[in-house]
Amino acid sequence: MSGNETKKPMTAAEQLRRQRQRRVLIRFLVFVVLPTFLATVYYAFIASDQYESVALFTIQSAEGPSAGGVEFLLGTLPGSTAGRDVLIVQEHVESRAMLAHLRKEHGFDEHYQSTEHDFLSRLSKDADSEEVYKYFRKRVHVEHDAASGVLTLKVRAFTPEDAQRFANAILAASEEMVNRMSDEARLDRMRLATDEVEKAERRLADARKQLLEVQREGEEFDPLESARTASAVRGTLEAQLAEARAELSALAAVMHPNAPKVQEQRRKVAALSAQVDRERSKLVGDSERTVSETLALFEPRILEKEFAEQTYRSAISSLELARIEASRQHRYLVTVADPSAPDARTHPEKLREILTVFLASFMLLGVGSLLIASVKEHANL
DSSP states (O other): OOOOOOOOOOOHHHHHHHHHHHHHHHHHIIIIIHHHHHHIIIIIIIIIOBBEEEEEEEEETTTOOOSHHHHHHHTTTTTSSHHHHHHHHHHTTHHHHHHHHEEEEEEEEHHHOOSSSTTTTTTTTOOOOOHHHEEEEEEEEEEETTTTTEEEEEEESSHHHHHHHHHHHHHHHHHHHHHHHHHHHHHHHHHHHHHHHHHHHHHHHHHHHHHHHHHHHTSSSSSHHHHHHHHHHHHHHHHHHHHHHHHHHHHHHSTTOOHHHEEEEOOOOOOOHHHHHHHHHHHHSSSSOOOOHHHHHHHHHHHHHHHHHHHHHHHHHHHHHHHHHHHOOEEEEEEEEEEOOOOOOOOOOHHHHHHHHHHHHHHHHHHHHHHHHHHHHHHOO
């Protein structure tokens, strides 16, 4: 045998195995190592630092927070007034109206579109309204703690000062919206109560005017009192008439019919009878306007006046209650923690992002390899 041994040629199986290993290695390098390398380069040298400002706030009424227990739990439910107000503010913070406010008043576009920031993190200058809104939702986020009713505002920007500035702007706009809602609710409540008072005032004025007209027409200040007086006078006269008739009967039984005393008593009886008839005529007789007729016109007016006075007093009480209730239910924004001024980068979390890219690439490679193997296996059947 010679000193230089000849290499044993590889079998077909060995060649196939080496080709497969080479393909796997190439796939691993292309689909796992390369994306991870690019992510490492990006996050280590290119990605702009981002800072997150955090603020805590909630919505309270003038009544103050609940002491606890069932009332506190009920107050935090979405259907309750307090829970509804908090959810409304949360929706407002993440709304397009808030985005428009930041773009118009606080230089949202200028900050996030600045070329000083990396091309992947900044907002494209050609972005349409939908893209801008999606970008805004990634930079501004609100979390609601249902147990305490506290909202946590998180705002990300490329500098600590801008993150805090945008957070302050959002809090100020939210407070203005809460005050506007509270004022509108208070004005609506007060407007309704004031309208009722004005209606009651007009009704009372009309009732007094109608009563005054009846008093002038009948020349009676109080027909009810006149009727009572007339009835009392009539009763007195009828009693005197009955007494005079009894006395006349007694005299006629013992004296001559033409006796002076009997004649005088007869004249007294006739006078009393005529006076009783006159009083009866005043009440229900055929005079131009009897007391009963005046009373029939007067009673509905006095009843209407009394009812109008009661309605007016009730409306005044309702107005005072509405004023107290409106003050008691006044809503205002309470800042639990002012927007923070971050002194260190919070995003991106470079190591986590690189690891995420690596794991995602590795999983995709595995899934893709399984799919390719499955397709080849089916093709060979």
